[in-house]
Amino acid sequence: MKEKILSTLHELRRFALDKGYVVSILFREEDSNLMRFANSAISLNTNEHLIRIEVTAYEGKKRASYEMITSLDQMDTMKKGVDTAAEMVKHAMPLDYTPTIPLLDEDFSDESGYDHALAAMTNTEKLEFLNQVSKGLETPDIKLGGIFSSGTNVQAEVSTLSDKSLYIKFTDTQVNAVLSHDHLKWEVIAEQSAQQKSDLNPVPLHEDLSFLLDHYLHDEPQQIPLGTYDIVFGAAAIADMLNFFHYIGFDGGMMKRGYSFLSPEQVGKKVFSEQVNIYDDANDRRTFPFKRDLMGMKRNTYPLVEKGVFLGFEYIQDEADEFGEKATGHTVYHDSLSMKGGSQKVQSLRELVSQPRDNDLLYFPFIHYMNIVNPSKGVITGSSRFGALFLKKDGSIVVPYNYRITQSLLDIFGDKVAWVASEVEAYNISSSYAARNPQAIVVPKFMRVNGLEISHSNSSY
Numbered sequence: 001m002k003e004k005i006l007s008t009l010h011e012l013r014r015f016a017l018d019k020g021y022v023v024s025i026l027f028r029e030e031d032s033n034l035m036r037f038a039n040s041a042i043s044l045n046t047n048e049h050l051i052r053i054e055v056t057a058y059e060g061k062k063r064a065s066y067e068m069i070t071s072l073d074q075m076d077t078m079k080k081g082v083d084t085a086a087e088m089v090k091h092a093m094p095l096d097y098t099p100t101i102p103l104l105d106e107d108f109s110d111e112s113g114y115d116h117a118l119a120a121m122t123n124t125e126k127l128e129f130l131n132q133v134s135k136g137l138e139t140p141d142i143k144l145g146g147i148f149s150s151g152t153n154v155q156a157e158v159s160t161l162s163d164k165s166l167y168i169k170f171t172d173t174q175v176n177a178v179l180s181h182d183h184l185k186w187e188v189i190a191e192q193s194a195q196q197k198s199d200l201n202p203v204p205l206h207e208d209l210s211f212l213l214d215h216y217l218h219d220e221p222q223q224i225p226l227g228t229y230d231i232v233f234g235a236a237a238i239a240d241m242l243n244f245f246h247y248i249g250f251d252g253g254m255m256k257r258g259y260s261f262l263s264p265e266q267v268g269k270k271v272f273s274e275q276v277n278i279y280d281d282a283n284d285r286r287t288f289p290f291k292r293d294l295m296g297m298k299r300n301t302y303p304l305v306e307k308g309v310f311l312g313f314e315y316i317q318d319e320a321d322e323f324g325e326k327a328t329g330h331t332v333y334h335d336s337l338s339m340k341g342g343s344q345k346v347q348s349l350r351e352l353v354s355q356p357r358d359n360d361l362l363y364f365p366f367i368h369y370m371n372i373v374n375p376s377k378g379v380i381t382g383s384s385r386f387g388a389l390f391l392k393k394d395g396s397i398v399v400p401y402n403y404r405i406t407q408s409l410l411d412i413f414g415d416k417v418a419w420v421a422s423e424v425e426a427y428n429i430s431s432s433y434a435a436r437n438p439q440a441i442v443v444p445k446f447m448r449v450n451g452l453e454i455s456h457s458n459s460s461y
Helices: 002-018 075-090 123-134 202-218 235-250 252-256 317-323 349-354
Strands: 023-038 041-059 062-070 108-113 142-159 162-181 187-194 227-234 278-281 301-306 337-339 361-364 367-374 379-384 389-391 397-400 403-408 417-420 424-428 440-444 446-457
Touching: 002 023, 002 075, 002 142, 002 162, 023 075, 023 123, 041 075, 062 075, 123 142, 123 162, 123 202, 162 202, 187 202, 187 424, 202 349, 202 397, 227 235, 235 252, 235 337, 235 367, 235 379, 235 424, 235 440, 252 317, 349 361, 349 389
Parallel strands: 108 162, 227 361, 337 440
Antiparallel strands: 023 041, 023 142, 041 062, 142 162, 162 187, 227 446, 278 301, 278 337, 361 389, 367 379, 379 403, 389 397, 403 446, 417 446, 424 440
């Protein structure tokens, strides 16, 4: 199949050259599978196979793209797509800059992120996995929901500037298992991300659900007072904040447009806690990495924050062209963000809860409907959901109704950080919208931040 894909792209390239076009041609193929649960039953079990061809034509400062869903045996249709993009660029408005055309200087192929066992996983195996996750936990009032999403992605590219090609193939899985109470309306969740079948393990998911279920069934629920709390964020919350952090922090184009809370003057200076170390690590297979970007640039480990020191912005090629900066190898569909673990020995929620506490702690595992309040200040907002706990200093535990924080990421990742867990895990932040683009962020399992304000507190679930 790889040979057929590349031969198809090279035939399209020759077609474009014969017509005098300057184009890049991007191939994206996905096999997507989704098993969805609701009310302790399979509510959806579907799969699809899609091939997309995107042709981008260039003419000086003009650029135009045309995308089609097609198949490899529809060469005439794909050639018409090349013609369409070439015709479109004639009528495009000129940019204020000259866009760089992809120039691949060597053939590159990477299938190290592909696992045949995961790609071939059957529906029966997926169902058995979820049955093991929820074994003994469902009741007439407590129902299982969630998803088992898995798939294979292939990306390939050629351009008229060279006869070289790029080819990348990888597999991914995202598992969300939710137990919800039919009448009380609370929910607890356990999640797992996998790049290989061997990454999948139902045991920790079952343990987390069982532990949370026990507390949600037996501990007192209450509205917590507004005020300042020491908060322990879980992996899901940390990953979602880092995802926004990347968007309104590290993105050079956003900074140039005034939507970043970081500035060029802060490069090389301590901006965050010394315990914060963040990288774009294309060598970590758990992040479904691209080891070459769409311009052919090599991607390795790109430091963003080390011991709290901000080291610089990322620039995709187009924004580097627009703002006169140097591209940093980030013209990819997703980064490979990774935050290093710290020194705090805590490997599980059960272990976190069992440790002695010097103060009351809010456990904030998942940020619901997180959004940006003020990008230039780094202020985000979101409410707790899916298993929040209030760990009292006296050893007791309360189940809090949902509460909301509205805080700056500069504070959350700044000097208020008390500790960072030593253990890390990959948290999947993939979206099921548009073309398949699996994404995971490697984060510490927990991070404690002292003195954060709760801006709202619900009086019920």
